[in-house]
Amino acid sequence: MQVFLAEHSGFCFGVRRAVKMAMEALNSGGEVCTYGELIHNPQIVQKLEQEGISVCYDIKNLKDKKVVIRSHGIAREDLEILKANGNIIIDATCPYVKRAQELVSSVKELPILIMGDPDHPEVQALLSYGGKQTRIIKPGEKPESQMWETLCIVSQTTQKLSNLQELVAQVLPHTLELRVFNTICNATTQRQEAALQLAKNSDLMIVIGGKHSANTRVLQELCKQVTSSFHIETAAELTPDLLNGAQNIGLAAGASTPENIIVEVYNQIFRIKGEPQSVQQIEEIPVYKEESC
Amino acid sequence: MQVFLAEHSGFCFGVRRAVKMAMEALNSGGEVCTYGELIHNPQIVQKLEQEGISVCYDIKNLKDKKVVIRSHGIAREDLEILKANGNIIIDATCPYVKRAQELVSSVKELPILIMGDPDHPEVQALLSYGGKQTRIIKPGEKPESQMWETLCIVSQTTQKLSNLQELVAQVLPHTLELRVFNTICNATTQRQEAALQLAKNSDLMIVIGGKHSANTRVLQELCKQVTSSFHIETAAELTPDLLNGAQNIGLAAGASTPENIIVEVYNQIFRIKGEPQSVQQIEEIPVYKEESC
Numbered sequence: 001m002q003v004f005l006a007e008h009s010g011f012c013f014g015v016r017r018a019v020k021m022a023m024e025a026l027n028s029g030g031e032v033c034t035y036g037e038l039i040h041n042p043q044i045v046q047k048l049e050q051e052g053i054s055v056c057y058d059i060k061n062l063k064d065k066k067v068v069i070r071s072h073g074i075a076r077e078d079l080e081i082l083k084a085n086g087n088i089i090i091d092a093t094c095p096y097v098k099r100a101q102e103l104v105s106s107v108k109e110l111p112i113l114i115m116g117d118p119d120h121p122e123v124q125a126l127l128s129y130g131g132k133q134t135r136i137i138k139p140g141e142k143p144e145s146q147m148w149e150t151l152c153i154v155s156q157t158t159q160k161l162s163n164l165q166e167l168v169a170q171v172l173p174h175t176l177e178l179r180v181f182n183t184i185c186n187a188t189t190q191r192q193e194a195a196l197q198l199a200k201n202s203d204l205m206i207v208i209g210g211k212h213s214a215n216t217r218v219l220q221e222l223c224k225q226v227t228s229s230f231h232i233e234t235a236a237e238l239t240p241d242l243l244n245g246a247q248n249i250g251l252a253a254g255a256s257t258p259e260n261i262i263v264e265v266y267n268q269i270f271r272i273k274g275e276p277q278s279v280q281q282i283e284e285i286p287v288y289k290e291e292s293c
Numbered sequence: 294m295q296v297f298l299a300e301h302s303g304f305c306f307g308v309r310r311a312v313k314m315a316m317e318a319l320n321s322g323g324e325v326c327t328y329g330e331l332i333h334n335p336q337i338v339q340k341l342e343q344e345g346i347s348v349c350y351d352i353k354n355l356k357d358k359k360v361v362i363r364s365h366g367i368a369r370e371d372l373e374i375l376k377a378n379g380n381i382i383i384d385a386t387c388p389y390v391k392r393a394q395e396l397v398s399s400v401k402e403l404p405i406l407i408m409g410d411p412d413h414p415e416v417q418a419l420l421s422y423g424g425k426q427t428r429i430i431k432p433g434e435k436p437e438s439q440m441w442e443t444l445c446i447v448s449q450t451t452q453k454l455s456n457l458q459e460l461v462a463q464v465l466p467h468t469l470e471l472r473v474f475n476t477i478c479n480a481t482t483q484r485q486e487a488a489l490q491l492a493k494n495s496d497l498m499i500v501i502g503g504k505h506s507a508n509t510r511v512l513q514e515l516c517k518q519v520t521s522s523f524h525i526e527t528a529a530e531l532t533p534d535l536l537n538g539a540q541n542i543g544l545a546a547g548a549s550t551p552e553n554i555i556v557e558v559y560n561q562i563f564r565i566k567g568e569p570q571s572v573q574q575i576e577e578i579p580v581y582k583e584e585s586c
Contacts (some may be wrong), residue, residue, distance in 0.1 A: 001370055031321075069347070103470075161465070164465065165462040168461055168462065168465065169462060170459065172454070172458055172473060172475055173454055173455065173475065173482065175473075176474070176475055177396075177472065177473070177475070178471075178474075178475065179470065179472050179473075180465060180470070181469070181470050182465055182466065182468055182470070189466065
């Protein structure tokens with residue numbers, strides 16, 4: 001049996017930065033809250049709560065505190081409320097998400113389609129920066145068949161590039177000018193490409209990440225197109241049945257999946273298979289490269 | 294045997310307008326020339342010459358004349374030379390081509406890709422309205438794999454929409470902002486769709502138009518993807534061999550194909566088949582609609 005980890009798995013720059021900023025805020029004293037869960041990973045959120053960083057879901061309860069804005073960003077109006085209520089703002093919005101917000105804001109007089117999951121906080125925040133003609137469109141959803149003189153398209157940063165390409169091809173005949181802001185973050189694309197590459201060379205893919213994590217879901221979607229694939233949140237979900245005799249197992253992890261969970265999953269696979277191998281840190285897990293197999 | 298004509302066949306608005314403007318110029322007196330052939334149809338060009346509208350290929354010979362700018366438009370520098378040499382300009386540039394020129398001009402400080410045939414006068418003229426970072430890219434050609442902060446894309450008005458969609462999908466991952474000006478003219482799209490629809494329901498397609506006509510070539514390309522198809526310029530090219538027992542024959546014609554040539558081709562088919570049917574005008578040829586077959 002061999003187990004490889006896909007390149008670019010785990011914490012992305014934006015998530016690493018958000019966790020670091022939250023911890024620094026805590027260490028500099030005062031009561032620290034995040035408005036909503038800092039990242040889409042319950043294990044990390046729990047760990048942060050144990051350290052003393054609480055999660056608040058009701059904006060009315062946030063007054064005169066240190067409030068960390070999570071990497072997904074928050075709606076423009078919510079930011080104003082937080083400021084008006086005397087909170088100190090620690091803005092950990094991912095810079096790539098910030099750029100998307102600024103782009104939406106800069107063309108808000110024009111019709112804008114935001115491609116993404118309407119329930120995702122990043123998308124809801126993006127929407128708040130648009131104007132009256134800003135709409136959300138789900139990946140794969142058919143756009144209205146109307147003519148646009150100028151149409152802008154922005155994507156949730158963690159979407160699949162192929163979904164954006166498909167949307168663009170669909171609206172192109174119905175526009176005179178189409179402005180596409182490619183707001184899919186580079187780390188997202190690299191992570192997706194690496195996971196897909198590994199999936200093509202594996203009997204089984206284990207995709208690790210929060211069940212609400214958009215980018216982890218996309219990884220799972222991509223992997224299951226080419227091989228057997230499961231999405232798990234922790235090593236506890238792994239069972240002998242699930243591994244079902246697979247010999248070439250691939251691991252991929254979302255942008256908010258901490259290293260220790262990846263390590264636990266890796267070790268658990270070997271434990272289930274009755275092989276004594278185990279690693280202490282992520283650096284010991286072999287990373288899949290084209291030439292690995 | 295049945296013979297149908299594809300909807301939207303023959304003279305488009307831009308070509309009709311150009312021929313009309315040239316004739317009006319002639320009728321109002323003075324020596325009238327076109328700089329290059331007015332449209333991509335040798336039979337029409339010959340007819341215009343017989344009427345007294347000569348074709349000039351050497352710009353130096355155009356002085357103090359009435360010069361008709363053809364529907365493809367001309368290079369910015371050439372227009373300046375014509376004006377400087379005391380000519381009266383009759384600008385019959387197709388308004389859709391004009392719009393494309395104005396769009397290229399409006400973003401000339403940015404990198405621009407013009408998708409089209411590098412040898413086509415429309416494309417060469419478009420290029421002259423761009424800046425240092427304006428390039429021509431052939432349909433189907435792979436773009437350079439570089440990163441663009443902002444990239445603009447414009448198309449030759451008679452290109453296939455699918456080629457534009459493919460180019461856009463290819464460059465999208467390499468741009469932060471992509472501005473696509475959909476400059477493919479509506480008549481072009483309609484003509485292509487109608488020809489393809491008819492081709493799908495025909496044993497044989499006869500595509501009629503000038504051998505140098507870009508839009509006729511695209512029609513031929515599309516039709517031969519789904520059925521047997523020939524590109525001819527006049528009825529004289531039709532032979533019994535070519536018809537080869539076809540029972541459902543479709544006709545499609547480019548934007549610069551005059552009605553009388555379509556009528557001649559229609560009649561010639563029946564003559565070859567030994568059937569007495571013949572028509573006097575294009576209105577008598579049955580036009581194919583979805584429900585025709």
